[in-house]
Structure formats: C-alpha cells, structure tokens
Amino acid sequence: MKEIYAVIRPNKIGATKEALAILGFPGMTAVKVVGRGKQRGILGEVSFNIDPELLKTTGGMKYVPKRLVYLVVDDADVPLVVAVIIKINRTGQIGDGRIFVCPVEEAVRVRTGERGKEAI
Template sequence: MKEIYAIIRPNKISATKEALAVLGFPGLTAVKVVGRGKQKGILGEVSFSFDPGLLRQEGRMKYVPKRLLYLVVDDADVPLVTAALIKINRTGRIGDGRIFVCPVEEVIRVRTGERGKEAI
C-alpha cells in the first residue's frame, strides 16, 4: 500500500475530488495549508482571495494558500491515481503543486478491526 500526498491549488479541489471518486477512490483527507516552493510566493500566481497577513513587500507572499490531499491506495493503483492528479491539476504554470508517494506498512479500520487492503 502507498500513501499519496498531493499539494494542489485550492481552486482545483472540487474537480480533483470528483475525478478520484469516479475512478473509485472517494476516501481522502483534504487540509488547507500554506507554503511555498521554488516560486518563492509570487503574488501574481494566486488568483483567489487570501488572508492579507500572508503578504510581504515586493509583490511576494510569505506563503501561498494550497490544499493538501492524502489518500491510501493499493500499490497497483498508484499510477492511475497519480495520472488523474496530474491531469486535473496541471496548468503548466508555476504553482501547480507536488505529488509524493510514500510506503504504508499497515492500515487498520478502527470500527471493525479489518487490516490491510480490506481496511482501505
């Protein structure tokens, strides 16, 4: 099993959730986050409202608002999920995000005690 972390633009969250659900992956966690990458918080790359406290001088932001999605999938599903994430979120502009794929040693469903694939 693998855990997939995707840092994406906030305006892409709905399309991403819908696409993953259609593919059979409705279960995910989404969190509002702020950060910055190589673009160093270029203000012109943000096309949505944000907290003015994130601003600093010279047309830059301390941090850029993003969404962090994470979900656990079977190893065989990683290519499908990552391809969908890329297809929905790639705009070709700075700030499209990142995808990280990490190993998962165990999954346990708290309610039933199921383990492994059955618990996903």
C-alpha cells in the first residue's frame, strides 16, 4: 500500500475529487493548506482578497493557499492515481503542485478490524 499526497491548486479540488471517484477511489482526505514552493509565492496565483499579513513588500506572498489531498491505494493503483492527478492539475504554469508517494506499513478499519488491502 502507498499513501499519495498531492498539493494542488484550490480551484482544482472538485475536478480531482470527481475524477478519482469515477476511477473507483472515492475515499480521500482534503485539507486547506498554505505554503510555497521554489517560486516563493505568486501574487497572481489567487483570485480572491488576500490578508495583508501574507503579502511581502516585493509583490510576492509569504504563503500561497493550496489544497492537500491524500489517499491510500494498493501498490498496483499508484501509477493510475498519480497520472489522473497530473492530468487534472497540470496547467503548465508555476504553482501546479507536487505529488509525493510514501509507503504504508499497515491499514486498519476501526469499525470492522479489517487489515491491509481490505481496510482501504
């Protein structure tokens, strides 16, 4: 099993969730996060009012609003899930995000006690 973390643009969360559900991966967690990559924040990245505390004097931002999506999938499903996340979220512009794939040693469904692949 692997856990896939994807940091994506806020306006792409709906399409990402829908695409994953269509492919049979309805279970995921998504949270609002702020951060920045190598670009150090892009003021034009967002289309809403920004807290003045987030703005830098250089015209950039300390942090850019993003969404963090994560889900656990079987090893065999990793290439498909990663490819779909890329397809939905790639704009070709700075700030498209990152995907991280990490090993998962164990999964346990609390309600039933199922373990491993059956728990996801």
